[in-house]
Amino acid sequence: MGETIQSVERAAAILRLLASGPRRLGVAELARALGLPKGTLHGILRTLVHVGFVEQDEASGKYRLGATLLHLGTSYLDVNELRTRAINWADALAGRSRESAWIGTLHEGHVLVIHHVFRPDDSLQTLQVGTYLPTHASALGKVLLAHDPYGEALDRPLEPYTKHTIVDPAALEEELDLVRTRGWAGETEELTEGEVAIAAPIKDPRGLVVGAIGIRGAVERLAPGGALHMEFVSYVRDAARAITRSLEHP
Amino acid sequence: MGETIQSVERAAAILRLLASGPRRLGVAELARALGLPKGTLHGILRTLVHVGFVEQDEASGKYRLGATLLHLGTSYLDVNELRTRAINWADALAGRSRESAWIGTLHEGHVLVIHHVFRPDDSLQTLQVGTYLPTHASALGKVLLAHDPYGEALDRPLEPYTKHTIVDPAALEEELDLVRTRGWAGETEELTEGEVAIAAPIKDPRGLVVGAIGIRGAVERLAPGGALHMEFVSYVRDAARAITRSLEHP
DNA sequence: CAGAGTTGTTCGGCTATGCCGAACGATGCT
DNA sequence: AGCATCGTTCGGCATAGCCGAACAACTCTG
Known part of the structure; x- marks a missing residue:
């Protein structure tokens, strides 16, 4: 297998981290876990929110998985x-x-x-x-x-x-x-x-x-x-x- | 909302397309649907396969959703x-x-x-x-x-x-x-x-x-x-x- | 109640990332 | 056999997007 795209791989890592526990995670927390600058991570999170894979808690500002993922996962079962x-x-x-x-x-x-x-x-x-x-x-x-x-x-x-x-x-x-x-x-x-x-x-x-x-x-x-x-x-x-x-x- | 990351957005579009029907899709098919060059699309697909979001049919070479998505979707329910x-x-x-x-x-x-x-x-x-x-x-x-x-x-x-x-x-x-x-x-x-x-x-x-x-x-x-x-x-x-x-x- | 430490977010400059288009070999259909 | 289309590879160029610092809002602590 050849080279893979950095940002997509990072986005997947974020999703896996968010799925690993029931707790919602913050930008700083994720950045620390993945060893990336806060700004970088925020950019990826912003897009993940935009496509519905991640949702942001209005009150705390922290992030959790989004509803679109549930639908995609169900689609896998049909396939x-x-x-x-x-x-x-x-x-x-x-x-x-x-x-x-x-x-x-x-x-x-x-x-x-x-x-x-x-x-x-x-x-x-x-x-x-x-x-x-x-x-x-x-x-x-x-x-x-x-x-x-x-x-x-x-x-x-x-x-x-x-x-x-x-x-x-x-x-x-x-x-x-x-x-x-x-x-x-x-x-x-x-x-x-x-x-x-x-x-x-x-x-x-x-x-x-x-x-x-x-x-x-x-x-x-x-x-x-x-x-x-x-x-x-x-x-x-x-x-x-x-x-x-x-x-x-x- | 500010600017979003191109490749992540494209990856999400691919996943949505794959989820939209039970049929498995090929690189050329996806490239046509999204108006992107084949080479570009292949790179994103390669990373999606690498992170388990997409699987490739060995026989036909075509792509379908991966099992990781099912697990992520279920995690959403816990959250x-x-x-x-x-x-x-x-x-x-x-x-x-x-x-x-x-x-x-x-x-x-x-x-x-x-x-x-x-x-x-x-x-x-x-x-x-x-x-x-x-x-x-x-x-x-x-x-x-x-x-x-x-x-x-x-x-x-x-x-x-x-x-x-x-x-x-x-x-x-x-x-x-x-x-x-x-x-x-x-x-x-x-x-x-x-x-x-x-x-x-x-x-x-x-x-x-x-x-x-x-x-x-x-x-x-x-x-x-x-x-x-x-x-x-x-x-x-x-x-x-x-x-x-x-x-x-x- | 102040201030030190968080938090999430914005922004501009630089560079490495990854996009593109063409070429390749394999496969399938007529 | 022939043509068309498939998935995949590769290298050069340009731009996408990474980074680090600075920002405002917030939460604890002393």
Whole structure:
């Protein structure tokens, strides 16, 4: 890749910084973080406000993300081919398993959730589309890591979420081997206490893994007595195979 | 507002163009649309790819939006104060009315949906957060238009969606007057056949309308015999008032 | 209540940034 | 095969836009 445009790259860095936390940031704060003069940064911010990517708080003068970004992000979902093809199967999977269904892709070392179907008959859930899941502590992530051609994200320290999270790199590698050989991944209370998840890989026509689909629910329902109900595993694998097949026939 | 940075503005224009349709676009196509030399445009695209805002199709070489935008857009939702405060009330409204609940803001002449709670006991719905609704053909939009300090978006032609859509500017103005005097808006099959909606304004501490909340559902349930059930109207107004009050006490 | 330290914003000069147009190789369509 | 169009590269010139200092408004502190 050749040279990139300075100001655009800087603008993107500003947006990432604003997105990294719920707090609104000021010009001086951003300038310090990026090591740029205040005046320079103000110019970029001014244009970002002009195009609607950033909004300025009238009272404090500080900056936050703008509403245009929400619309652009949603547009991405329409463009994403995997999601378009997989939506119907995710609905069916949620219906059959009576659990919430999830679809994710590997993105910058995280699992990006690109679809999420609520568990039937349960309205108090928040939608997780667009959020990140950790690769080493989610079933979706394990599937994606196991089939990732470049072993990114493995050199990063394995952050513990519960006492069951796999934090030893060697143990994780072993787990990924298991995922590769049997073709699906499980995760029992490694991300959230009381919740377990199952996932299987979705492949493109060339056989490359482009995403993963799975379900997530309470341990009492999915793994009573500690062992995963294989019935749920087959639901997930069926859905994954169906989507893989539908990607072959455009 | 002073001068803005050329390349950033151009980058934003590219993103808007890519978001405007589901089709992926090529360099030449974009260059023609924006009236820029191919070489110039390629440079901006290269940086947009580098920061993850745009992805390039390996096979065709054409460009589409990138996954980073989805994550940024979702981050906007966390930042949005109105949404953060209103989520719980929207859940309650959906539960009481047993219909889907919606929250929207005025943005670039459209209603931007910033929250959406599915109708209880109905799993086959797609989430509409981040999408646009027309201002003149939705209950949310009527509320926002009626209290918009600048009467934008009214000079635009009123596109018909069903045979009940208000297309006459004078008739719309009359409707907005009604909305202002009685404090809520109705919409009966003006956007989609068989669906009606109700909405009420959410105000910030200064009394300015910053958003609207409402419900949407089948005409048989919400307006049997053609007249809106006032019970639902009071649910919506209660929710709107509750959110308005909660914005006053931070 | 004053003043020291912030904050966001403006502006003009200098230079490095990045815009442009032409040329290249690959691909697709007739 | 031929032509047209694609995405990409490159170097020279000029201008876009970076920088640093100065500004006014504001918030804490002593």
